[in-house]
Amino acid sequence: MGNLSPLEILSIESSSLTGNVPSSILNISSLKILNLANNSLSGSISVLDNTFFNLPKLEQLHLDQNHFTGQIVSTNILRSKKLWLISLEYNKLTGSIPKQLGNLTSVKILYMGFNYLTGEIPRELVAIRLVEFDAIQNFLSGSIPSFIFNISTLGGLSLSYNHFSGSLPSIMGPSLPNLEWLLLSHNMLSGLIPSFINNASKLIELSFSNNSFSGSVPNFGNLRLLQKLGFWGNNLTGGLGFLSSLTTCQYLQTLDISNNPLNDILPTSIGNLSSTYFQWFGATKCNIKGFIPLEIGNLSSLLSLIVNKNELIGFIPSTIGKLKRLQRMILNGNRLEGHIPLDLCQITNLGDLHLGDNMLTDLVTLILSSNYFSGQLLSGIGSLAAINQVDLSIEGCRGLETLSLANNEFEGSIPGSLGNVRGLSKLDLSNNKLSGSIPKSLENLRFLVYFNVSYNRLEGEIPTTDLLLPLLLNHLFQILLYVVLQDSRRISHRELLQGTKSFSETNLLGRGSFCSVFKGTLFDGLNVAVKVFNLQLEGAAKSFDTESEILSTVRHKNLVRIIGCCSNLEFKALILAYMPNGSLEKWLYSDNYCLNVIQRLKIIIDVALALEYLHHGHTFPVVHCDIKPSNVLLDEDMTAHVGDFGIAKLFDEGEVVIQTKTLATIGYASPEYGSEGRVSTNGDVYSYGVVLLEIFTRKKPTDDMFSEYISLKDWVSRALQENAIIRVVDPCLLASEDQDQHFSIKEEHCVSSIFGLAMKCLAVSPKERINMIETVASLQKIKAQFQASH
Numbered sequence: 001m002g003n004l005s006p007l008e009i010l011s012i013e014s015s016s017l018t019g020n021v022p023s024s025i026l027n028i029s030s031l032k033i034l035n036l037a038n039n040s041l042s043g044s045i046s047v048l049d050n051t052f053f054n055l056p057k058l059e060q061l062h063l064d065q066n067h068f069t070g071q072i073v074s075t076n077i078l079r080s081k082k083l084w085l086i087s088l089e090y091n092k093l094t095g096s097i098p099k100q101l102g103n104l105t106s107v108k109i110l111y112m113g114f115n116y117l118t119g120e121i122p123r124e125l126v127a128i129r130l131v132e133f134d135a136i137q138n139f140l141s142g143s144i145p146s147f148i149f150n151i152s153t154l155g156g157l158s159l160s161y162n163h164f165s166g167s168l169p170s171i172m173g174p175s176l177p178n179l180e181w182l183l184l185s186h187n188m189l190s191g192l193i194p195s196f197i198n199n200a201s202k203l204i205e206l207s208f209s210n211n212s213f214s215g216s217v218p219n220f221g222n223l224r225l226l227q228k229l230g231f232w233g234n235n236l237t238g239g240l241g242f243l244s245s246l247t248t249c250q251y252l253q254t255l256d257i258s259n260n261p262l263n264d265i266l267p268t269s270i271g272n273l274s275s276t277y278f279q280w281f282g283a284t285k286c287n288i289k290g291f292i293p294l295e296i297g298n299l300s301s302l303l304s305l306i307v308n309k310n311e312l313i314g315f316i317p318s319t320i321g322k323l324k325r326l327q328r329m330i331l332n333g334n335r336l337e338g339h340i341p342l343d344l345c346q347i348t349n350l351g352d353l354h355l356g357d358n359m360l361t362d363l364v365t366l367i368l369s370s371n372y373f374s375g376q377l378l379s380g381i382g383s384l385a386a387i388n389q390v391d392l393s394i395e396g397c398r399g400l401e402t403l404s405l406a407n408n409e410f411e412g413s414i415p416g417s418l419g420n421v422r423g424l425s426k427l428d429l430s431n432n433k434l435s436g437s438i439p440k441s442l443e444n445l446r447f448l449v450y451f452n453v454s455y456n457r458l459e460g461e462i463p464t465t466d467l468l469l470p471l472l473l474n475h476l477f478q479i480l481l482y483v484v485l486q487d488s489r490r491i492s493h494r495e496l497l498q499g500t501k502s503f504s505e506t507n508l509l510g511r512g513s514f515c516s517v518f519k520g521t522l523f524d525g526l527n528v529a530v531k532v533f534n535l536q537l538e539g540a541a542k543s544f545d546t547e548s549e550i551l552s553t554v555r556h557k558n559l560v561r562i563i564g565c566c567s568n569l570e571f572k573a574l575i576l577a578y579m580p581n582g583s584l585e586k587w588l589y590s591d592n593y594c595l596n597v598i599q600r601l602k603i604i605i606d607v608a609l610a611l612e613y614l615h616h617g618h619t620f621p622v623v624h625c626d627i628k629p630s631n632v633l634l635d636e637d638m639t640a641h642v643g644d645f646g647i648a649k650l651f652d653e654g655e656v657v658i659q660t661k662t663l664a665t666i667g668y669a670s671p672e673y674g675s676e677g678r679v680s681t682n683g684d685v686y687s688y689g690v691v692l693l694e695i696f697t698r699k700k701p702t703d704d705m706f707s708e709y710i711s712l713k714d715w716v717s718r719a720l721q722e723n724a725i726i727r728v729v730d731p732c733l734l735a736s737e738d739q740d741q742h743f744s745i746k747e748e749h750c751v752s753s754i755f756g757l758a759m760k761c762l763a764v765s766p767k768e769r770i771n772m773i774e775t776v777a778s779l780q781k782i783k784a785q786f787q788a789s790h
Contacts, residue, residue, distance in 0.1 A: 164187040262287060266290065321343020328352040340360060605780065
């Protein structure tokens with residue numbers, strides 16, 4: 001190819017090329033554009049630079065999204081006096097930005113992001129009339145030099161995700177008439193946000209988030225083209241007066257001011273923001289006081305309203321009902337009072353509503369008819385002190401499992417239509433004023449295991465033993481289950497008290513939704529984990545029942561082993577094998593621990609083997625429903641064991657999907673679980689896929705960096721597509737696996753394969769997901785290849 005002297009454009013991007021760049025193509029003196037982007041080319045960038053002997057006409061150099069390493073030397077490349085675009089992003093370049101780049105006065109666009117560059121931005125770059133400069137996600141430090149803000153040609157500057165410190169210049173020379181994006185988030189910048197930015201009238205995106213800026217937010221009213229503005233996570237004060245200036249920004253789409261001590265009332269001017277484009281308003285933990293202004297209803301394009309953990313008072317304004325496109329409203333953690341406005345029920349797109357931790361009035365009327373509800377219903381109805389009308393119309397809820405209307409003052413007869421709720425397993429109507437007889441139609445409830453109608457005014461005959469006998473037998477089975485679990489022993493309350501030092505805080509291992517776990521020592525010297533259920537919490541008893549039933553039937557080396565139980569009317573506890581190395585979550589997020597690649601690989605295989613057994617190796621499938629790092633425990637040999645079956649589901653013969661209203665952990669639940677309550681083995685596969693990503697990125701799916709725009713899955717998927725997993729992998733691995741803080745090819749291939757497998761687990765459609773048999777086989781193959789390469 002070096003003989004193609006008339007050649008002006010050589011573009012071989014996205015072609016899966018590997019190896020070094022042959023020096024011959026770098027001697028094509030006629031070449032104007034060289035594009036080798038998005039391949040897997042490797043070698044030292046300095047060697048590549050030293051081969052630029054004969055490219056005097058070169059105008060564009062695209063080497064981004066490869067595996068080039070080493071330092072940028074920039075000696076011979078200076079021969080290319082016509083070069084105006086250099087793209088080196090998404091590689092593994094180290095060292096500093098060379099001062100010699102300042103001699104390339106023809107350069108306009110310089111992309112160096114997503115590398116490992118260190119040091120300061122050299123002052124010599126002042127000679128370049130840059131149009132775009134992108135050095136995002138490196139390790140650059142020092143202050144951001146003031147000369148950058150004097151480059152009148154600058155159209156875009158991205159320095160986010162670095163280690164810049166100090167303050168920005170308070171004044172500048174000429175304005176920035178061409179600047180369209182200024183991204184400085186995730187650094188250590190401090191001081192004031194300079195007001196001169198308001199002169200950059202073409203700005204579209206402006207981000208100062210996650211720094212230490214202080215003082216007031218300047219007037220940005222001159223930024224009429226602004227679409228995105230973010231400065232969450234700073235120390236900004238001075239109130240919310242700046243919102244009035246943003247009313248001239250008629251294209252503004254998102255505004256996130258969260259986690260700043262702004263300490264002000266929400267001004268009525270918020271209703272003057274763009275009604276056509278404004279979609280996202282975030283103001284969590286801003287010390288916002290006073291009332292929610294009625295004018296909030298003017299924001300007709302709003303999709304997300306997030307003003308939680310503030311000091312708002314008064315009523316939720318009925319004008320919110322005008323926000324017909326609203327999908328998320330997060331107002332929890334304030335001091336709102338009064339009733340929930342009826343207008344809120346007219347927002348048909350609303351899917352995420354948080355109003356907890358306020359002082360809202362109890363419901364007076366509750367109508368839930370003509371829906372597709374399933375699972376548990378109205379677990380907290382007993383706390384609705386003011387309610388006087390309830391319309392359930394539940395006869396169509398074929399998947400309803402639990403109905404408890406106990407301890408109320410319901411009158412009339414038990415509706416015979418309850419017999420149509422075929423999935424009902426628990427029916428509690430006790431302590432009411434019900435009259436008449438027990439409907440014979442209840443004999444159709446073949447899954448019913450708990451039935452309580454005591455303390456009513458019922459009369460007549462009890463239906464045939466077809467109803468009562470199964471209930472009595474099942475109740476007897478439950479009692480026996482607590483006393484003698486398979487291969488387990490009965491342990492007294494006294495033995496547990498002594499072994500845990502009366503459940504002392506010093507013995508506390510952790511807390512869950514319904515329980516606390518203590519380290520204990522039995523009379524025979526055996527160390528155990530004692531899981532004590534808080535029976536004051538609704539759902540705790542059911543969680544104990546569920547975990548008891550499942551742990552009594554499953555046996556696998558990668559499941560937490562049950563040793564015994566202690567149960568009476570006032571106390572319920574499970575005694576489990578003690579795991580001295582704690583949870584996987586502890587190992588991932590503690591600064592004192594770091595798992596290497598092979599340890600993580602073994603752990604994910606252990607978890608996969610446990611799920612394979614539950615889904616395919618048990619008599620009937622068991623769905624765990626809550627796979628996450630805190631439920632993966634490590635024994636003394638670092639063997640992983642899956643625990644916490646409190647919300648698990650044991651399927652009956654032939655069942656493949658069931659409905660539930662039990663809540664799984666946010667971030668790990670599959671889409672069909674979260675939106676429809678559909679439980680299947682495919683849901684566990686999805687959760688496992690999330691865990692795979694979390695283990696090798698050390699990022700929780702609920703990390704602050706993720707939002708409705710980008711998830712953990714999206715973040716990793718993008719890195720996979722761009723052959724740049726190095727930028728998403730856990731930094732702990734980079735530091736521990738290689739002294740140069742780079743993955744070796746072996747480790748990178750291993751982690752890439754695991755990420756690829758995770759994507760198969762995370763398919764949106766349950767039917768398209770891989771199963772755990774296939775997952776285990778894939779992981780064993782990845783492990784074998786990795787060990788062979790070592």
